[in-house]
Amino acid sequence: MNRFSYRAYYAYDGPxxxxxxxxxxxxxxVAEALARFPIDLEHRVDGGTTVETPTVQPDSQxxxxTVxxxxxxxxxxxxxxxxxxxxxxxxxxL
Incomplete structure (x- = not known):
């Protein structure tokens, strides 16, 4: 199995x-989008793929x-x- 880790964050640089x-x-x-990221990602990946999230996120931003x-x-x-x-x-x- 392959394991790929990612960090999602928000940045606003204007239009x-x-x-x-x-x-x-x-x-x-921003908080809602960050919370939805693992859930939405789980729905987008193929069957047999899991999306793991740490029980406590390293930071609130x-x-x-990990896929x-x-x-x-x-x-x-x-x-x-x-x-x-x-x-x-x-x-x-990551």
């Missing part, structure tokens, strides 16, 4: 060319997950990227 109407999230919206799967790294990275984009979050591979 962009790709999203000119992007607005800053409130602290509650990010969400850490346990038979899939290759590139395909999981792509799924994580799509999930992060849908929640207006950024990610870092």
């Amino acid at each position: 962009s060319h790709a999203d000119p109407f992007r607005s800053e999230k409130t602290p509650n919206e 990010s969400s850490h997950v 346990v799967t038979l899939a290759d790294e590139r395909s999981i990275d792509e799924v994580v990227k799509k999930c992060l984009n849908s929640l207006d979050l950024f990610g870092q591979k």
Whole structure:
């Protein structure tokens, strides 16, 4: 089994060319998006893949997950990227 770990976080750098109407999230919206990240990711991955989250997150400004799967790294990275984009979050591979 492969194990890939990621850290999701929120950053606001203003509107962009790709999203000119992007607005800053409130602290509650950020907390909700971070909490939804592992749940949404679990729904996006193929069967037989699990998303593990630590019982206590290392900090309140990010969400850490580990994806346990038979899939290759590139395909999981792509799924994580799509999930992060849908929640207006950024990610870092750990």
